[in-house]
Amino acid sequence: MTPTLFRATFMHTPSSPFTDAGALRTETDGGLLVDGSGVIVQSGDFATLHAAHPDTPVTTLRGGVLLPGFIDTHVHYPQVRVIGGLGMSLLDWLDRCALPEEARLADAPYARAVTSEFLHGLRSNGTTTALVFGAHFKGAMDLFFEAAADAGLRTVAGLVVSDRLLRGELHTTPERAYSEGKALIERWHGVGRARYAVTPRFSLSASEGILDACAALMTEYSDVHFTSHINENLREVQTVRELFPGSLDYLDTYDRAGLLGRRSVLAHSVHPTDRELGQMAAHGCSAAHCPCSNASLGSGLFPLRRHVHAGVHVALGTDVGGGTGFSMLKEGLQAYFTQQLLGAAGLPLTPAHLLYLSTRAGAEALDMGGQIGDFSPGKAFDAVWLRPPEGSTLDTVLNHASSPPEALAALFANGTQADVAQVWVGGDRVYVRSGVPAAAPQVTAADPPPVLSS
Template identity: 40%
Template sequence: MSSVIATTAIRGRFLDIQNTVAQARDIHDQVRYVEDGLLITQYGKIHWFGPWEEGQVHIPAGVSVQHYPDQLIIPGFIDTHIHFPQTEMVGAYGTQLLEWLNTYTFPTEMQFADKSYADKIAAFFVQELLKNGTTTALVFCTVHPESVDALFEAAEQHQMRLIAGKVLMDRHAPEELCDTPERAYQESKALIEKWHGKGRNLYAITPRFAPTSTPAQLEKAQQLKAEYPDVYLHTHLSENKNEIAWVKSLFPEQQGYLDVYHHYGLTGSRSVFAHCVHLEEQEWDCMHQTDSAIAFCPTSNLFLGSGLFPIHQTWQKQVKMGLGTDIGAGTSFSQLRTISEAYKVQQLLEQNLSAYEALYHATLGGAKALDLDDKLGNFNVGKEADFIVLDLNATALQTLRQQHSKGLEDSLFALMTLGDERNIQATYIYGQCAYVRD
């Protein structure tokens, strides 16, 4: 693990959202832009933030200032749903969800019983996150405890805040990928004790989705959540219509897909449900009442033909939501590309997604979805110092477009429409530079 440099000082143009909001229309009032700002971090946290003119006197003697005069500095991106073992199978052709799992996903995940293989992919995965400006992610591993160890060990090299967990799966999958209710409980318990709250690591109880867990295994997940109330619950919900019909046939005594999880006590303020493309009215209400969160994964939803997720419903129903890349059904690690596809999905629903709202979902809104908005998501003093430096002119086309931008919001929208990992000039984790673009 790298050691934390006591103090860093960063000067440049800063943009963030100061506070969480209840409605999209309120975001504009919370936008904070400092044309010439200074961020001082101490031991990984934000010690001072504000205009350069006011901040110079706060820089300790002997601390050099890293100056980014032409770039834009924003909080690090937060990815609320991604699968690290699926990194190598991104862009797998021609199927929808259930066939895709059987054809591509399960065979790939079998390899992660080998710790050395898991280590190799985990190191690659973490580097891809950093390269794309993602500083925190909620991550699926595989059924193998070795995969969880590999990922947290890789994250610790950068003191990166990741949330992850071993997949629980005891039916409707290859035998090599199935555990049992008791083994799922024991292995998860051991991993929670080993990793949750160690450094910046956090643990998520991770049933893949309702069809691959028996009622007995979901009861064990419920037991874990009761024994460790501050850990997360991370799973999939209402991604695909065939999947929903399958769940209803497997759990006829429940009122619907979400009610399966709710029945076993798996909803709550640290429960994150990926996709939620086809929620029914009572499911939206349950999400709100239990303070559960949604991970919206537009590149995945489009790639697998799952459907169009309505962001406006999250505001109407007051349900927390963050953005997820969902590698490997999703097609890019880049939250900029994810935002671009999210915008297009909303257009197809005859809704708009502004640049500032998109920034909110990718930063502070994502932190709120993960119940981490007291620690992450903006430049407020006391928060953890995870942020990225954006080059708005990484390509000739971007340079031309930025020359004709009509102000900050238009400039940001152009970045979100045309941007990708090439725009990430540097990524800072816990106050230290963890990635610099070549």
């Protein structure tokens, strides 16, 4: 790309609001100087940066707010067409909605179409990086990685493996899980913006043999990621206990196999024991909190306070299609609701927390905190410009916001896919809402600030 000075109202959280009361950084008339490789080299107020770099072309994002690209740490690619299966709890929903659909991805044309729909869902909602729960078929994963590269998104994804209690066509063997995983890692891990995640579906559907095959891959390729589900639903937890009588608890089924570490992300964790939280913290694992899914499937209210106090890192995931859509704004709002509903056991969340959980926290969960997650110099320019259509409710509320935190709260309370105007990954524009100009003309520092006069 051409080096560019972006002018916008922007907000980001380079540190965690759980430990730093001043984590939210805002510029009402901000500048982000992005070099030819798509990396932010300077970040600050526009006038200062423009004076220092008068010859650098300026792109003005007038109105709305620029945020770091959203990072979704738990989302199922094969489930985009079954979003909205209401009225069931986890195991019934899997049987009736998710697994029959996932079986259809054995068909390559079907998988190709679903891949395209899924990736559109991510980028049109401002998600620039995702830890993607894949398909049970190697062919469908090759199609996914090819399409994700074309879409320009950062993805961490892997073949999902299971050998019991699902449907026969979704089962594999430990030998095949290893050989197909190895082939996918060799072809895709570290290529472009793709990374590989070793992905047993959950201990309920994975024998010790499958978990050992996963561990063999992680030993052989020490920098791959690991993801699975944990402690989502009480019936699931009880079944896992019966299937692994020698394990201390659900976490221990993964721990004994050697699957836990800094690059492990465990989805849900709604019903953890104190021992499990202590062990998750000791391993440096992260929890992917999926509040819309937890509410929709009636799984429970996520104990965020216990995770934070135990030192377990938490990020957000949409859990499409148990979740209700791709919007990380909606997920942030639901995370806030969940803590409100927990009363004294909840952890009150500010707008800064919601931004952190949907951006920077995800980068840290994926061990990518040095590259993405905020607008500090040295980070890739991964960004979402939220620019509500004129006259929309969000537009009205933003125009009357008297401070950046108020504007941020308005974005989470009112924002939807319709407000995502443009999205960049590594400086490459990967999404433009129809009707939004592809490039704003060059402007001078004399132009008025974009929004939120201070």
